[in-house]
Amino acid sequence: MAAEGETYYLAFPPNPKPYISTGLPFEKACAHHVTNTFHASKLYVIVSASISKTENFAKLQLGLEGKIVGIRYGIKPHTPWTDVLEIVNDIKQKEADLIVTLGAGSLTDGAKIISFALANQAFTLESLSRLPAPMKTPDLQPCQIPIINIPTSLSGGEYTSTGGATEVQTHQKHSFAHPSMGADLVILDPTLSISTPERIWLSTGMRAVDHCVEGLCSTSPNSSDAIDAAYTKGLRLLVPSLLQTRVDWGNQDARLNEMLGVIESLRGNKAGVPMGASHAVGHQLGPVGVGHGETSCVMLPHVLKYNYKYGNQNVRALQKKVLNVFWDEEEIASMLRSRGVSSETADAGDVVGALVSELGLPRKLKDVQVSEDKLDSLADNTMKDRWTPTNPVPLTDKSMVLEILNMALE
Known part of the structure; x- marks a missing residue:
């Protein structure tokens, strides 16, 4: 009631x-x-x-x-x-x-x-x-x-x-x-969220962005137009609002939009849409000391690039949905242009990476104190994660995970 x-x-x-x-x-x-x-x-x-x-x-x-x-x-x-x-x-x-x-x-x-x-x-x-x-x-x-x-x-x-x-x-x-x-x-x-440290608030916002992006790029049969619409709505609520919050910390309208965007980012979860390698690796980065949202900041751009490189035509076409949202929202597009990102040449990894940089968040494993000697055990644990086989390019061998980790290293 x-x-x-x-x-x-x-x-x-x-x-x-x-x-x-x-x-x-x-x-x-x-x-x-x-x-x-x-x-x-x-x-x-x-x-x-x-x-x-x-x-x-x-x-x-x-x-x-x-x-x-x-x-x-x-x-x-x-x-x-x-x-x-x-x-x-x-x-x-x-x-x-x-x-x-x-x-x-x-x-x-x-x-x-x-x-x-x-x-x-x-x-x-x-x-x-x-x-x-x-x-x-x-x-x-x-x-x-x-x-x-x-x-x-x-x-x-x-x-x-x-x-x-x-x-x-x-x-x-x-x-x-x-x-x-x-x-x-x-x-x-x-109002309560204003006291949350900036890095935690913005990086967990990137975690919600990660839900939307990996959801839009999922090859699962559980995906649908309605679920894609929710992920798209989530990105449209989240990304401009995160950019606003970065420069206007007390903007409560932006904060509420971010909170509502999180709900949209998880509608696919209820429909059984699986996530991909950004989530799979992220689950294992947590226990070695990487913040919950920072795992997405570091891994998502590199996972997108890996999937684009090795994926088939369908995998590449799915990433286009992410690009459409980023370039259709003028506030996001303006940020991308200011960072020298071109709509003609950029892939989904480029635009997400630019967003992470604009928010002042870590981009590489070295930025979150993960060194090369930890990659082997990270890859072992990632191979046990439930989202590893549901990556758009299924990760069937440890060497595939290691390639992504090395991309993200430095």
């Missing part, structure tokens, strides 16, 4: 969740739905360590006064299994009936996996190891504890029914997936 002054709607009908809330300060929207939608009384809050020290967290606590039974201050980057299990056992002990996250990235993925682990009595490393997506564990139970996400980045994990978490011993990031996983409510508040 919507509050007065709130816009409240399903993100991906007919999917039953998540609902989206806009138009109200995040703390008021959260308090309203805790009471009137979820009828919850024992809240477990997972807050980023940095936000926990701010007035924004104080506002959330005040709005939920008397209902919070537990608080977790941060989850380490890329969601280590050990962190997940610490929270799972804490929530079990405190008998929480709702999880609220204030933050992004690891918190969002963590909450999904935590709810799934609780539903399946996974309280140890051994029992958690039976839940990742490649496993064929029978009779998995759906999530039962609902989740409210209040995101402070554009990474978009709140809209998917998958989550990544890293096995500490191997440094491999595993994907957990179940139709019941994910947020029940996502509260979007552009």
Whole structure:
């Protein structure tokens, strides 16, 4: 039930969740739905360590006064299994009936996996190891504890029914997936996002751009004109708004457009459109210390160039859809021209790379402290990723991944 002054709607009908809330300060929207939608009384809050020290967290606590039974201050980057299990056992002990996250990235993925682990009595490393997506564990139970996400980045994990978490011993990031996983409510508040560091905000925006670009370039039979329209709309919302935010940090209209663009970027996910090598490699760069969005900044331009070089006529034609969006939007086209990019000669890798540079984000593996000696293990782990075979040029051999990694090295 919507509050007065709130816009409240399903993100991906007919999917039953998540609902989206806009138009109200995040703390008021959260308090309203805790009471009137979820009828919850024992809240477990997972807050980023940095936000926990701010007035924004104080506002959330005040709005939920008397209902919070537990608080977790941060989850380490890329969601280590050990962190997940610490929270799972804490929530079990405190008998929480709702999880609220204030933050992004690891918190969002963590909450999904935590709810799934609780539903399946996974309280140890051994029992958690039976839940990742490649496993064929029978009779998995759906999530039962609902989740409210209040995101402070554009990474978009709140809209998917998958989550990544890293096995500490191997440094491999595993994907957990179940139709019941994910947020029940996502509260979007552009004002809250102003406190997010610039590099995190813009780079996670590039992650959403990556969803759109790899989606438009997908050769999957699950692609459709309607899904392409969503990806195109997402790019038209995201890219000009990211350019605006770069020069006008407090522009809340641009921020809300970016948040709405993230939703469009993930409509294909609900339809089963797979991603490609930028996502596959990105999953493995995370555990070696590369920020969630920065993986897209570094890898996407090089993956596009690799696919154009080795792809057939259809693969090259699909990239044309990306070029059309970039050159049809005057604000984007003006940026490209200012960087010496020509509409007659540029490929999709060139225009995406120019955008990354314009946003002041890293372009090479060396920019994110990934050295040549790490490439071999990165390639090994990438070959195990679910998006590796669904790249427009399927990566069937480790040498193919290594070629892309070397392109991105320096």
